Amino acid sequence: MATSAIIFYTIAGVMIIFSLLAVTSRRILRAAVYLLFALAGTAALYFMIDYQFLAAVQLIVYAGGIVVLIIFSILLTTHINEKLEKPAPGKVFITAVLTLGGFVLTVYTLSQHNFIVxxxxxxxxxxxxxxxxxxxxxxxxxxxxxxxxxxxxxxxxIGAIVIAKRKASDS
Amino acid sequence: MSLNELMIMRHELVLVAAVLALLIIEIGMPEERKQKINVFAAIIAATVTIIGFLPADTGMLFGGMYSTDPLRMLMKNILNIGVFLIILQSVNWLRQDLYKDRSSEFYLLTFSSLIGVSYMISAGHFLMFYLGLELTTIPIAALASYEQFKSKSAEAGIKLILSSAFSSAILLFGISILYAANGDLYFESFQLSDSLINVLGFIFFFSGLAFKISVVPFHLWTADVYEGSPTNVTSYLSVISKGSSVFILTIVLFTLFRVIQPLWEDVLYATAILTMTIGNLFAIRQQNLKRFLAFSSIAQAGFIMLGIINGTSLGMTTVIYFVVIYVFSNLAAFGVLQTVGHASGKLTMDDYNGLYKTNPQLSLVMMLALFSLAGIPPLAGFFGKFFLFTAVAEKGYYTLLLIAVVNTVISLYYYLLVVKAMFINANENPIASFKSDYSMRISLVICVAGILITGFYSPVFEYIKYLCETF
Incomplete structure (x- = not known):
């Protein structure tokens, strides 16, 4: 296996793991941090295909800007120790089956296609x-x-202003 | 590119100018005269609608990013009229003290969303299509939580933004698969290759759009969002958002996905049956009239699918014709809800008992609107449904036709429940008699005229048919 393939699969593996952690973590702040790694992984992929500009934008805007914004809003609105409710086991089961089915179907179809270079x-x-x-x-x-x-x-x-504006009588 | 060429994009340019004008008026106007902005907005909306009808050149711009033709112009004009009516219905509601410092934002967001609608319909590139879709939804999500001090409204806003983000993600995944398989994003040169992967891409793409049209099984957000949002935002969602998504779905299916017509016929066949049946069955059980109209609009979306299945220019004609009628009928019904809700704060079916005794005119408008939605002759809704059924019958899908007819009967039952409440049920303390404001009355008169004229005046149908045949 070529070195680039090894690097690619490492980055992809890291991204998949952190994406999964981001959506399954019950502490919202941790989820935000996991998201940071998933986004940084995307930037690494852009570096791999020699698209430095997009990689830099990805790092600055997403990893730098958006994640910080998300963390700020989490810290301003929730308690740090708050945990999300545990979903009901039945729901988890149904979701897992459906997701797995969709995943298998997608991967199968994609792998069957002969992509043209x-x-x-x-x-x-x-x-x-x-x-x-x-x-x-x-x-x-x-x-x-x-x-x-x-x-x-x-x-x-403007939409953000509408949502954040106080009632006329409050001011 | 000359200025003349740019004028092809007239619908959108006028709207952008309207947004900028409103922004400047909002900033420049002294506080005590802010109420005037309602009048300005109504005038601007009327101007935009009229300018849309002026004859203009058609063609493509920006290397195919934007394309327009008489049919797309007509679609935009239909939706412009809808927005104009909604703004007329909102004026009095926005005059309340509660909203006086935020009324201009309402209009700004409505017009921004309409810009999105126009760009989406005129999209010649998947990116423009996606941006148009987002621009249609995001401002409306903010408007859904316009009454943020009511928890229901805030809930509606967050539900709308989350479900639309989710559906956009699915749609984008579909687009990226289609791009990977076919290597093109321009609609003009897009050609589906013969591969299984296109089926997958199409299913994701369709699911994303089905969310916006609230086709079953993607309808779960509809009732809650419709109930929680302010009534005029609900009417925007059910008429403009849904109408525009139906239009673009029809265009895309008839052009880009023409090659896989057997596939999308099957998909639409199944979703049409599900949508009509589930929408109708749930509508029967509703007490809150906004939820009631939410499920009724889901059922109507199912009927619209019938026209698309036909797949010929006749099918397209029936779909557009039906949407025109749906715009007028639904806006009339929502207008009555809006004005009654504003005057009395009442929204459930029992509150409407005996409305005819106190407010006969409003009851009559509501009755006409519901009869038109149900499809009772001689109102326009009858012809709309009749042509849709013709389109299905022409295709030879008699089972589907039978199910659709049964569903029409069911829908007749629950529409009549409301009529019965207004005209027959006795009530000791009905909603007090009140006079609705002028702009509301104008809009209701236009709606009623629309319900009657589009049915009786056959050149409307002929004109749409002519445009669809030349599309």
Whole structure:
């Protein structure tokens, strides 16, 4: 097995383990920390395919920003020692069976497919190249989604204000 | 790219301008005159709707990211009318002291969501489709918890955002599988290869959209969210969100997934039966009228599936025609709920006992709306259902047709329960007589006119048919 394959499977294994821990942990703060490792693993995968820019963004935004935000909101809203309720065994069983069934089905179908390796020349993903694509308006340009995302963010901010605003009589 | 070309994107540009205008008005307006913003918003909504109907060029923009044609324009116009009606119905409710410092946010979020609806319908790329879908849902999740000091409303908000995040994740997984298998994201050049993996991708994709349309078995969030949200947000969810998702589902099935039509016919066949039956059976048991309409709208989604199954331009025509009627009928019913709830705070079926004695006009509107939803001739709902059944019969699915007809009869029973409560049941202290505000009355009049005209005036159907045939 090539070295890159070994590295890949190690990273993938770590990601799977921490993702599982993140969703099964009953302490919410620990779940957030496990999530951090799963996200860092994704960044490592990006490094592996030589996409440094995306890897850096993944580290800064997700591992750095989002997880810290999640931890802050957990600390501000819940007690640190609080544990989630234990789910009923019946529910756990049904969920496990369904999840396993779905997993097997998905993996089986994916493994049956003969993926075609792209014969397009590898483009260099430099920052200037990404910038040109992001703001390009021809075929393969992403300026429209880029602008729509800004509307989405504006709407999300207004939505957050609506949820957080006090009652008129309180102020 | 010239300005002329950009004007192809007129629906969205006008809405973005509307959002910016509202933001500036909100910031610039002195505190004591804030009430005026309701009037501005209604005017803006009317302008947006009218501009949508002006003739315009069609075509593709941004290298295929955005595409529009007369049919998509019509879909956007239908939904624009719906939003205009909802805003008319909300004006008086937002005038309460409780909401006076947050009324502009209501309109901002509604318009933002409508931008999402438009972009979703015009999507020419999976990314645009996904962004449109998110932009449709996220503002509405904030609006669902608009009355955050009521725990039910906060609960509705969190349920909506969690279930829609979940469904988006499933949908994205489906899209990523489809991309991995076919190597393309542009709708124009997208071609399904002949492989089992596409079935898997399609199932995930469909499940994600089925969540938004609240098709059984993806309907579990519906009743709770509809009950907890403010009534006008509920009507937005049941009419605009659902309508837009139905439109894009139809477009996508008829274009991208045309190759695997036998598969999606089977999927729709099963979900249609489940959705109609379960929606109807649960609707019978409801006392709270918002929950009642939630299950009724689930059942209606099942009927819509009947038209899509047909798979020809006739099927598409019946679906769009049915949605037009559904917009008017459902908004009339929700409008009455809204105004009665605002005046008296009452929402259960028993409260409506004897409503005819005190508020005859509202009772009549409600009766027309429910009859139209049930499909009683000569109202528009009858023709809508009739054409859907024709579409199924043409395909030769007689068992499905039989189940649909049985379901129509069941639905007739529970719609009549409400009518009976209003007109026949005696009540010692019925909801007091009250006068609803002007904007509410205008919107109810438009709804009733819509229910009557779309049924009797056949050029409506002919026009939709013509557009679908040329699509």
């Amino acid at each position: 792209s014969d397009l020349p590898q483009t260099e993903a430099t920052v200037s190249h990404i910038g040109e694509k992001l703001l390009g308006y021809g075929e393969g340009g992403y300026v429209l989604p880029f602008e729509v995302i800004s509307i989405l963010l504006l709407a999300a901010m």
